[in-house]
Amino acid sequence: MKLNRFAQFGAVAAVAALALAGCASNEAPAGSGGDSSSSTGDLAGNLVGGGASSQEVAVQTWTKGVQEANAGLTVNYDAAGSGAGRESFQEGAFAFAGSDRAFKTDEIEEGPFGSCAEGSDLVELPTYISPIAVVFNLDGIDSLNLDPDTLANIFAGNITTWNDPAIAALNSGVELPSTAITAVHRSDDSGTTENFTDYLFDAAPSVWTSEADGVWPLSGGEAANGTSGVISAVQGGQGTIGYADASRAGELGTVAIKVGEEFVPYSPEAAAAVVDASPEEEGRAATDIAIKIDRTTTASGAYPIVLVSYLIGCAEYEDATVAANVKGFFSYAASAEGQDAVAAAAGSSPISDTLREQVTAAIDAIK
The missing domain is CATH 3.40.190.10 (Periplasmic binding protein-like II)
Known part of the structure; x- marks a missing residue:
């Protein structure tokens, strides 16, 4: 990874320490433990x-x-x-x-x-x-291959049914239904959206002309609040597709993305590979x-929607x-x-x- 450092900025004022009701911070999953850097018991x-x-x-x-x-x-x-x-x-x-x-x-x-x-x-x-998983809900189909242009056309509303020739050409042998596609995006200002649209803009510039933004730039589709909202919307429909942190993909179908000449499914290792290749x-x-993620990498095994x-x-x-x-x-x-x-x-x-x-x-x- 290429590391560069310089520049400074000014900032003012103080932190307000307030409690937030309804936050589930203390109900964490098991599997963590103390560390020497924070195990002295002095924090309060x-x-x-x-x-x-x-x-x-x-x-x-x-x-x-x-x-x-x-x-x-x-x-x-x-x-x-x-x-x-x-x-x-x-x-x-x-x-x-x-x-x-x-x-x-x-x-x-x-x-x-x-x-x-x-x-x-x-x-x-x-x-x-x-990785940001591209998740979908289609009965009987657990995984699909998509290239950048086809994915961008789906979320731009240009491809509207699952048996579209562009999808079929990338998924030989898969019986695709004529079900209408409902593309689900975040309704809130989201870093996940910014990363996803950054990928579409860099990897499919002939289709996706809107620059990266945390606010979804297009009309149409279905909007849902937060990661949980997107997952719920995709789970609750048929023919739905969305994007969310991979930790929340669950039992939904997922997309392998074309990188170079191969289709790469999401994984922690594939996410690490693209980060290591980025400046x-x-x-x-x-x-x-x-870190500036290289969305157009052709590195083998790298998953660029991260x-x-x-x-x-x-x-x-x-x-x-x-x-x-x-x-x-x-x-x-x-x-x-x-x-x-x-x-x-x-x-x-x-x-x-x-x-x-x-x-x-x-x-x-x-x-």
Whole structure:
């Protein structure tokens, strides 16, 4: 992975530590445990964050591991979506955010960030790597092959039935029904949508002309709120197709994507392969680790519809207790133990040792 670092930005004000009702952060899946970076039991108080629903299971798993080692700490995470998480973090309502994309450099320059001390850099850590599954619901069919143009035409509304010749040509021997296609997209501002549309724009530019955006750019289709909403909508229909973090694909049919001359199904290994083949964005602070996914790679075994979801915080907080809690939580999330626990719970791809070294250095800078 190509690593580049420079630039800084300004930010102002302080973090508001508030509790969020109805958050299931303390009901995490089993499989995580304490880590040396957060096992001293010194962390205490309320740590409030929110954002990406894609990494909700991951945050719950990390929360369980940190709270087992720090009985005095309560972590609340509101999985309201990436856009809401970034906005609330910037306003100072959250001490940290989860987001399926990093802040853009112009957003950083515009500031300010109410969660950070004046003059602080951002800490943006790619701690959750997961394929975005293209899921569908067709009786009797568990998997299909699609190439970028055909997938883009489906979500653009240009291909409207499952037995369309373009789909049939890629799935020899599969008896495709004449069922109408209902394409389901996110209704909220979503990092998953931004990653999915980024793939369509880069890989099928002759069909998909809308640039990457967290807000679905087209009319038509069916809209659903959050990852759970998309999955429910696809499960509840016949002939439906949608996109969601692969951890939530369940028993739905899934699509293998054409990469080079092969069709690649999603998997943690295939997601890791495309991340390893992708460069890091330039023009960012040393603590701001943003990866630019190569959506058009032809690397064997790489699955290009992948999201890299970030934990976002401040390099410097005005409240030392908040800083310590964020630092402890991020440390466990990035640890080998934390990454393995989430891989078991959500099917994500653990970050590489090389990336962990850089992430750890960024966490060490938090104060």
